[in-house]
Amino acid sequence: MSETRRGRPRRAEIDARVIEVATELLLRRGYGGLSPDEVAERAGIAKTTLYRRWPTKDHLAFAVVARLQDDDEITDTGDIRRDLPAYLEKIAAGLERMRRAGRDPGDTGDTGPGPGSVADLLAAAARQPEVGELVREMYARRNTLARALLERARDRGELRPDLDVEALFDQLAGALYYRVLVTGLPVDRAYAERLTDTALRGAARERN
Amino acid sequence: MSETRRGRPRRAEIDARVIEVATELLLRRGYGGLSPDEVAERAGIAKTTLYRRWPTKDHLAFAVVARLQDDDEITDTGDIRRDLPAYLEKIAAGLERMRRAGRDPGDTGDTGPGPGSVADLLAAAARQPEVGELVREMYARRNTLARALLERARDRGELRPDLDVEALFDQLAGALYYRVLVTGLPVDRAYAERLTDTALRGAARERN
Amino acid sequence: MSETRRGRPRRAEIDARVIEVATELLLRRGYGGLSPDEVAERAGIAKTTLYRRWPTKDHLAFAVVARLQDDDEITDTGDIRRDLPAYLEKIAAGLERMRRAGRDPGDTGDTGPGPGSVADLLAAAARQPEVGELVREMYARRNTLARALLERARDRGELRPDLDVEALFDQLAGALYYRVLVTGLPVDRAYAERLTDTALRGAARERN
Amino acid sequence: MSETRRGRPRRAEIDARVIEVATELLLRRGYGGLSPDEVAERAGIAKTTLYRRWPTKDHLAFAVVARLQDDDEITDTGDIRRDLPAYLEKIAAGLERMRRAGRDPGDTGDTGPGPGSVADLLAAAARQPEVGELVREMYARRNTLARALLERARDRGELRPDLDVEALFDQLAGALYYRVLVTGLPVDRAYAERLTDTALRGAARERN
DNA sequence: AGCTAATCGAGACGGTACGTCTAGTCTTAAA
DNA sequence: TTTAAGACTAGACGTACCGTCTCGATTAGCT
Incomplete structure (x- = not known):
């Protein structure tokens, strides 16, 4: 062969x-x-x-x-309120690393706002269709993992049965990217928890 | 003077x-x-x-x-379930326009996936600190509008009182960017409504 | 008027x-x-x-x-073998000053070979007809002085009666310029005397 | 090897x-x-x-x-009063060509006074040390030829034995450059002969 | 005192040359 | 066929420089 x-x-x-x-x-x-x-x-x-x-x-x-991002593993403890922020934090860490790329080395740790090289890499993917494909595959794998995590939680009864899993994950991951790329604010554990909380509880006033 | x-x-x-x-x-x-x-x-x-x-x-x-994005106005009809998707759609339209920039003009309308020039512009902001500042200012103005919309809805009782407005808007806007930049999927009115619905209802299973 | x-x-x-x-x-x-x-x-x-x-x-x-060159005066002691090198040295000093223009200031005095800014100034005269005219006037004044010096010496009997004064002065002044502009060698008192001697005695073997 | x-x-x-x-x-x-x-x-x-x-x-x-100047050959007929003006004329022709460079092509032949591009090229040599070196090498080769011509004439007895060959050639070549660069007057065969004659005979009154 | 005409200061504008930089291809010879 | 070395293409990008132009504000002499 x-x-x-x-x-x-x-x-x-x-x-x-x-x-x-x-x-x-x-x-x-x-x-x-x-x-x-x-x-x-x-x-x-x-x-x-x-x-x-x-x-x-x-x-x-x-x-x-x-x-660099190969090693993003996902852990499933059975408690979505713990697993979700943990996973988001991993994504955030990868973003932060790229965000810091190219900043002054003799730094105090504070690299200022701004997306660093994250946008450049997305632009690279936009220029080269082939790279774009690879990027989307990479993200698809990640999405599959996250989706499975969420679906298991739904099946366990932690999430509501008719949940739009895709929209939910877009929101969570998207918020991280938006922060890094647009507002330039840092993403960390605390922020991952705020996101999780807001997304799970819902914004609407609870009906009683 | x-x-x-x-x-x-x-x-x-x-x-x-x-x-x-x-x-x-x-x-x-x-x-x-x-x-x-x-x-x-x-x-x-x-x-x-x-x-x-x-x-x-x-x-x-x-x-x-x-x-190009100067003119994004926001309308407040008093019903957040209508106003929010409408505003998101405006943002989405701006993104779509930039996403399409530079694609073949003689196209069938289907421009394929990929972020087009959106990432390039964010990269530009990353390269030039001064431009980054301007970008953040522009987005800060937009955020202020959106935040005001959400806060009025909260005060009217449509949203829960302890809502994390910042996190919510990050999620909504972020999802749009994530789609355009990363997954390459289109963003339209229907998607804006899915987002709104998911975010307002919350992912967690309703208690009782 | x-x-x-x-x-x-x-x-x-x-x-x-x-x-x-x-x-x-x-x-x-x-x-x-x-x-x-x-x-x-x-x-x-x-x-x-x-x-x-x-x-x-x-x-x-x-x-x-x-x-800078305004002050070139000429002295006539009645001895052409003394006056001529003295005048040439004055011209040489002006050239040397311009030749050194733009060289490293912290120098040891040795500025290396090369014409420095002399050529630039002649080029300037070539570019601007008006400046060229001024340059030629300046040189004409100088030539007039030198020519008078030589003619007086001829009338005194120091130089031969049918001397081509113009050619002689071209040779003397020209040698200075040639050194500075082309060969890059320094021009000083000793060289002025070598020139004078060679020009006055003539190159041809003295007849019997 | x-x-x-x-x-x-x-x-x-x-x-x-x-x-x-x-x-x-x-x-x-x-x-x-x-x-x-x-x-x-x-x-x-x-x-x-x-x-x-x-x-x-x-x-x-x-x-x-x-x-352009590569091909300047020197011919030695054994008569310095013929060979010298011939060689000077070759140099002059090269200068004239550069002097005329850049003048209006539809000209009547009279290009007016002024050094044309000759000064620019010397200025180039002054700006770039490396070019200066090359220029001096080029002129050194030329000088070697001329010096040899003069020395052979001296050995034949045409020129006086204690002649300062360097000074003589500086004078002759220098006069050509001086004319072109400074006075702006043309250099031609007749002028080359005036120079030769003046230089060979000497300016001093012949002793008898 | 007002008018006219030129100068002065500040800086935008035009035009263009010059060189640098970067990504990626091509052509050799050797392994 | 890969590898090393380096020449080559193509063009974008920004800088440098000289000289012109357009304002408003001055400063003189003339009326």
């Missing part, structure tokens, strides 16, 4: 080295400071090699981010 | 002409297709003049978007 | 202040570092005022140089 | 095409009318390629002039 490869095989360690270098550059200097030329030079490879594996800078940047 | 003006005054019509030209380019070709050189040439002014008023391309792009 | 001036008279002290500032800039930074904008600002005047008096930067630069 | 070449080799024909285009522009429009952008476009290459080979406009301009 697997057709035999001809010619010189790719050196496997190059991928790792490139991603490592690119990750450092992206986090230290932001998207604008990530230059294929420099990545190639620092990784000790030729540009040809780089472009053979990641056909555009946008592909490379996505590869970096994908690896 | 009004301190005397010194020097040659700026020609006022230049602003209008430039924004007009830039708007057309941005909408037709997207952020990447907006070139200061071309704007200057089409507007019949020198590049220096352009850069004196908008010191970077990012400033110019923001100016375009700011004017 | 002199028709009465109408309107506000020019402020006389401005000329002096501008030339002073321009001279310092030209000598410190060379022709390229002489900027009308900066001259105006440092002299505390408006650009309008500057350009009313010196219609181009080239005119201004020439004005600076003209004043 | 010859170490192996790495990377893509430079396309050799680019040099020729660029120089050709640049030469035409320089001669037709003078130094000020020589624009790297236009050269690149007309030569059909990218600006980066141009700047890789000639890092500034000044380098490019020098390359043009260097090639």
